[in-house]
Structure formats: structure tokens, C-alpha cells
Amino acid sequence: MTALFGLLSGHWRAIVAAVLLTVVGTGIGLLQPLLVKDIIEVAQSGQPVTAAVLFILLGLFVLHAGVDTLGRYLMERTSESVVRGLRRSMIAHLLRLPVRIYDRERMGDLISRTNADTTLVREAVAYSFVDLIAGSIAVVGAIALMMWIDPNLFLMVLGTVTVAGLLLLGFLSGIRNASERSQAGVGDMAADLERALAAIRMVKASRAEKAETERIGSRADEAYAAGVRMAKLESIVGPAIELAANGSVLLVLLFGGIRVAQGGSSLGELVAFLLYATYLVMPLTEVFQALGTVQRGLGAMNRVGELMALPKEIDRAEYAGGPDPYAAGEPEEERPALEFRDVWFRYDRVPVLSGVSFTVPRHGHVALVGGSGAGKSTILALTERFYEPDSGQILLDGRDVRELSRSQTRTRVSLVLQDNPVVRGSLLDNIVYAAPETTREEVDRVVKVVNLGDLVSRLPDGLDTEVGDHGVRLSGGERQRIAIARALLTRPSVILLDEPTSQLDPVNEAALTRVLRSVAKECALLVVAHRPSTVRAAERIVVLEAGRVEAVGTHEELVAASATYYGLATGFLAGEAV
Incomplete structure (x- = not known):
């Protein structure tokens, strides 16, 4: 409950207004049976019932409905605002997690927590507080008035309601647990579906639709089983409340009717008591249903809390958001753009880099080569500060990156990934993604540098042409050049490229090699390279072996001096990727 109350910070004024309106409506509702009692007693005495009295009763009904409707609208609007704030917080948190978390967690499940789980939280906020508070007041008011009218009949009603209430309370914790398991099942299903859709071409090419359907379907079955258990528990609520309602009405009619027949009570008192019995059961229904909703909401909040408890990517306090250390001007030309000094790194206790040292000059093209698992991609990830x-x-430009915030580091280091992510939107949207305030003149400049002019002129709407989901309307080479253009727009000191030519045909590979020569005149390039043209285009080559720098030099120097590189170069000359 503490977690749910914590969400309401800043919304108490609207919540109090909604509760007060609902309480006023409840009070108006409690007056109606007394008015009915008086009307019946007046009629029994032989006096005429005036139209004014009937209009007052009708007015109370209308006022009750109007006030209650306004109160519930306020609460619904407030709950939407609460959940909007929660979702925005979750989205901001999700996008600021360390890369290690993304490596470990399932994306579909994390997305499900921001969607399905927050919907349950919304229901708990929208209904539980008003129903619990207003329902409790209505119950207390109905009990007081029933005891005033006929204490003996009240004890009979209390007995049936108590039996039903005790029966329901025993199932509330079970509803919460079943709800949490059901939401976990939905999260697992979403994660597996996201996994399959992200690789849908591979799935179809492998004729794996049936296998994936079975896998994802089994997750749906798990969610179904948990949902059925929750439905089984919740199905007890209706009959238990019906037992309390019908039992109370029957007892009141039976024993109250006998008392009226014997002259121990008036018909007006019986009718009023019967109405209050109904008023007692209805708020109790709302209270128990609200408790069930709260239990489901608490189960969802547990999953939301697990997500929000994941540690964010946090900079050292004295540097985060601080002034840019480079604000005084560009770094001196003789300083390397990037330098590794005796860098060691483990991933999950497995050594990856062992004392790596090398430099990348301010302009030019440096290639990282080595066998699989040598540590090439890890060097890029450390430079981008995905890991420390x-x-x-x-x-970076002569300054230890620990003196910079991650934002300051990533402003000066751009990363072009092997799979070249392209987001849905226009070609221009993708190019200016990292620098949305860029002028059109600057965009035109980088389009020319990366040789995208032919593509822009060929597209029906030029830069404003939609590229489709994941850039499906573009070739691999075009996506690669778009990624490089996006990187150039931020005017970085270093651009990191992870195997940029691995998925290109010889024509596109040659075109990209020419693009890299142009880019190297503007900033430093550090390229993880496997293909011969990319390696030979580099002015310096860093050879990695088992997480260590084995040699540094040009292609000709390394063929003569490095056995590791000679073995790799043999593969290059044979046209193989290494």
C-alpha cells in the first residue's frame, strides 16, 4: 500500500475533492430511505403526499447521481495523470540503465511492465481509494441508521454479512499472488514475441514459425493458468456478496414483515430498513471489490518496483552535468584523439582485456583486428562508456574520461554499429537523430561527405522520404552511410565503427571505403575490421590477441613482424572474413 500511496504525491488536492464529492453523494443517498419512510408513514396516516415532497425525493436521486459522477470523473482523471507520471518515470529509467542490465534482462518483459502492469496500477488508483473511503463511510452510516431503526433486525443482517466478509478476506492474498504470476506470464510472452518479431526474416527463412508459435503459445498458456486461478478466486466474490445481499433481504422481509403484522414496527420503518440493508450490501460490495483491485495493483506494483530498483547509469556526482572541460576551445592538435593506457576489464569475472595500450591520432584511420573474442568490440564499448x-x-582528447559525464563523453565519441539501426521515420529524421537542431546546410554537407546524394535524388520526397520500419526500404550500404552521416553531424573527435563492411558486397564495400577516407579527414576513425579493403585502408593497425595488444603498425610492417597478423592477413588475401 505504501507504494500506491507514494504514487499519489502531488495529486492529493484532486483526490480529496473526488473523495469529498463521493462522500457527499453517499450522504445524500443515506437521506433517501428516511424520506421514503416519512412519505409512507404520512400516507398511512391518511394525509396527502404533496407533489413537492416527491420532487424533493426525485431531486435527491438526481443530485446523488450527479455528485457521484463528478467525483468518479475527478478520480478517473487523477488516476490517468498518476499513471502517466509513473510511465514517464519508468521510460526515463529504462532508457538510463547500464548496458549490463540490457545484456541480462528481456526487453519484452521490461516493456510489458510499462504497459500491462501500469494499467492494473491505474485501476487500483482509480477505484480503490474512492470506493474504500466512500464505501466505508456508507457502511458506517447505514449501520448506524439500521441500529436506530431496528437493532434486532440489524443483528440478523450483520450475521449474514460477517459470514460473507470472512469468506472473502481469506482469498484476497491469493488474488494478489495470482495477479502477479499472471502479469509475469504476460511479460514472458511479450519478451518471446519481441524476440521472434525482431528476427522475423530468420524465423521465416528457417521455417520456424511453428516452433516459435509453440514457444510463445506456451507462455500464453502460463499466463492463462495464472489468470484462471485469479478468476477462480475472484468468482467467489460475486456469490459471497449475493449471499449477503439476498440473505439480508430475506431476513428483513421475513422477520420485519412479521413485526409489522404484529404491530411491533411500522411499514415505513420496514421499507427504510430494507433500503438501508441494500445500501449496506452495495458499499460492502464496492469495498471488497476495491480490496481485490488493490491486491492486483499491489502485485503489479511489485513488478514495477523491481524495474525501478534496477540501478541507473550514474555519473560521478562532481562531473555529472558539470561544465564541459573542453569549453575553452578545441584540444591541441598533437594530443591523440583517443588513448588507452594499460586498460584491464572483466565481464562477469571473465577476463576480456589485459593491459591494453594504444593511441588513435586526431585525424586518420586506425583498424582493430584480431580473432573472435580478442576484445575488439569491448574496446569500442569501453570508449563509448557502456562499461567502465x-x-x-x-x-579522450587528452582528458581522462572519468573527468567527464557520460553525456560529455558521448558528445565527442560517435558509434556506428554493425547492424546499423534505422528508426521509423524519414531519411532526414534518421540523419539528424543525434543532433536534431542541425541546420539543413550542415545536413547537406554530411550527405555529400558520405556520398548519399544519389540516394536523396532518387527518393520520391528526397530527405523527407519515409524509410520504413527498421529502414527496410534501404540497402545495407545505404543504412551504413546514413549511420555515418548521423555520427558526423555531432562533430565528434572519434567515430567508432564496428565491422562496417561485413555485410556489404564488393561494390558497396569499395564505396564505403572511399567514404571512410573522406571522414578520416574530419575526425579520427577507430574501426573494427575484418575485410581486406577496410584493413588495408587504415593508416595504422592494432593487432589484438586474447585481450592484449600483440602488435601495432602498417599492413606491410605487421606482415613481416607479427605472426598473429600474418595469419589474419593470409585469411584476408584469401578473401575470408577473420
């Missing part, structure tokens, strides 16, 4: 080294230093 265990020891050693990484210097």
Missing part, C-alpha cells in the same frame, strides 16, 4: 574499465585510463 577495472583499471587503467582511457583518455
Whole structure:
């Protein structure tokens, strides 16, 4: 409950107004049976019932409905605002998690928590507070008035309601647990579906539709089983409330009718008491249903809390958001754009880099080569500060990156990934993604640098042409050049490229090699390279072996001096990817 109350911070004024309106409506509702009692007693005495009295009764009904409707609208609107704030917080948190978390967690499940789970939280906020508070007041008011009218009949009603209430309370914790398991099942299903859709071409090419349907379907079955258990528990609520309602009415009619027949009570008192019995059961129904909704909401809040408890990517306090250390001007030309000094790194206790040292000059093209698992991609990830080294230093333009916030680091380092992500939107949207305030003149400049002019002129709407989901309307080479253009727009000191030519045909590979020569005149390039043209285009080659720098030099120097590189170069000359 503490977690749910915590969400309401800043919304108490609207909540109090909604509750007060509902309480006023409840009070108006409690007056109606007394008015009915008086009308019946007046009629029994032989006096005429005036139209004014009937209009007052009708007015109370209308006023009750109007006030209650306004109160519930306020609460619904407030709950939407609460959940909007929760979702925005979750989205901001999700996008600021360390890369290690993304490596470990399932994306579909995380997305499900921001969607399905917050919907349950909304229901708990929208209905539970008004129903619990107003329902409790209505119950207390009905009990007081029933005891005033006929204490003996009240004890009979209390007995049936107590039996039903005790029966329901025993199932509330079960509803919460079943709800949590059901939401976990939905999250697992969403994660598996996201996994399959992200690789849908591979799924179809592998004729794996049936296998994936079975896999994802089994997750749906797990969610179904948990949902059925929750439905089984919740199905007890209706009959239990019906037992309390029908039992109370029957007892009141039976024993109250006998008392009226014997002259121990008036017909007006019986009718009023019967109405209050109904008023007692209806608020009790709302209270128990609200408790069930709260239990489901608490189960969802547990999953939301697990997500929000994941540690964010946090900078050291003295640097985060601080002034840009480079604000005084560009770094001196002789300083390397990037330097690794005796860098060591483990991933999940497995050594990946062991004392790596090398430099990348301010302009030019440096290639990282090595066998699988040598540590090439790890070097890019450390430079981009997706991870932090265990020891050693990484210097960017002569400054230790630990003196910078991650934002300041990533402003000066751009990363072009192997799979070249392209987001849904226009070609222009994708190029300016990292620098949305860029002028059209600057966009035109980088389009020319990366040789995208032919593509822009060929597209029906030029830069404003939609590229489709994941850029399906573009070739691999075009997506690669778009990624490089996006990286160039931020005017970085270093651009990191992870195997940029691995998925390109020879024509596109040659075109991209020419693009890289142009880019190298503007900033430093550090390229993880496997293909011969990319390696030979580099002015310096860093050879990695088992997480260590085995040699550094040009292609000709390394063929003569490095056995590791000679073995790799043999593969290059044979046209193989290494």
C-alpha cells in the first residue's frame, strides 16, 4: 500500500475533492430511505403526499447521481495523470540503465511492465481509494441508521454479512499472488514475441514459425493458468456478496414483515430498513471489490518496483552535468584523439582485456583486428562508456574520461554499429537523430561527405522520404552511410565503427571505403575490421590477441613482424572474413 500511496504525491488536492464529492453523494443517498419512510408513514396516516415532497425525493436521486459522477470523473482523471507520471518515470529509467542490465534482462518483459502492469496500477488508483473511503463511510452510516431503526433486525443482517466478509478476506492474498504470476506470464510472452518479431526474416527463412508459435503459445498458456486461478478466486466474490445481499433481504422481509403484522414496527420503518440493508450490501460490495483491485495493483506494483530498483547509469556526482572541460576551445592538435593506457576489464569475472595500450591520432584511420573474442568490440564499448574499465585510463582528447559525464563523453565519441539501426521515420529524421537542431546546410554537407546524394535524388520526397520500419526500404550500404552521416553531424573527435563492411558486397564495400577516407579527414576513425579493403585502408593497425595488444603498425610492417597478423592477413588475401 505504501507504494500506491507514494504514487499519489502531488495529486492529493484532486483526490480529496473526488473523495469529498463521493462522500457527499453517499450522504445524500443515506437521506433517501428516511424520506421514503416519512412519505409512507404520512400516507398511512391518511394525509396527502404533496407533489413537492416527491420532487424533493426525485431531486435527491438526481443530485446523488450527479455528485457521484463528478467525483468518479475527478478520480478517473487523477488516476490517468498518476499513471502517466509513473510511465514517464519508468521510460526515463529504462532508457538510463547500464548496458549490463540490457545484456541480462528481456526487453519484452521490461516493456510489458510499462504497459500491462501500469494499467492494473491505474485501476487500483482509480477505484480503490474512492470506493474504500466512500464505501466505508456508507457502511458506517447505514449501520448506524439500521441500529436506530431496528437493532434486532440489524443483528440478523450483520450475521449474514460477517459470514460473507470472512469468506472473502481469506482469498484476497491469493488474488494478489495470482495477479502477479499472471502479469509475469504476460511479460514472458511479450519478451518471446519481441524476440521472434525482431528476427522475423530468420524465423521465416528457417521455417520456424511453428516452433516459435509453440514457444510463445506456451507462455500464453502460463499466463492463462495464472489468470484462471485469479478468476477462480475472484468468482467467489460475486456469490459471497449475493449471499449477503439476498440473505439480508430475506431476513428483513421475513422477520420485519412479521413485526409489522404484529404491530411491533411500522411499514415505513420496514421499507427504510430494507433500503438501508441494500445500501449496506452495495458499499460492502464496492469495498471488497476495491480490496481485490488493490491486491492486483499491489502485485503489479511489485513488478514495477523491481524495474525501478534496477540501478541507473550514474555519473560521478562532481562531473555529472558539470561544465564541459573542453569549453575553452578545441584540444591541441598533437594530443591523440583517443588513448588507452594499460586498460584491464572483466565481464562477469571473465577476463576480456589485459593491459591494453594504444593511441588513435586526431585525424586518420586506425583498424582493430584480431580473432573472435580478442576484445575488439569491448574496446569500442569501453570508449563509448557502456562499461567502465577495472583499471587503467582511457583518455579522450587528452582528458581522462572519468573527468567527464557520460553525456560529455558521448558528445565527442560517435558509434556506428554493425547492424546499423534505422528508426521509423524519414531519411532526414534518421540523419539528424543525434543532433536534431542541425541546420539543413550542415545536413547537406554530411550527405555529400558520405556520398548519399544519389540516394536523396532518387527518393520520391528526397530527405523527407519515409524509410520504413527498421529502414527496410534501404540497402545495407545505404543504412551504413546514413549511420555515418548521423555520427558526423555531432562533430565528434572519434567515430567508432564496428565491422562496417561485413555485410556489404564488393561494390558497396569499395564505396564505403572511399567514404571512410573522406571522414578520416574530419575526425579520427577507430574501426573494427575484418575485410581486406577496410584493413588495408587504415593508416595504422592494432593487432589484438586474447585481450592484449600483440602488435601495432602498417599492413606491410605487421606482415613481416607479427605472426598473429600474418595469419589474419593470409585469411584476408584469401578473401575470408577473420
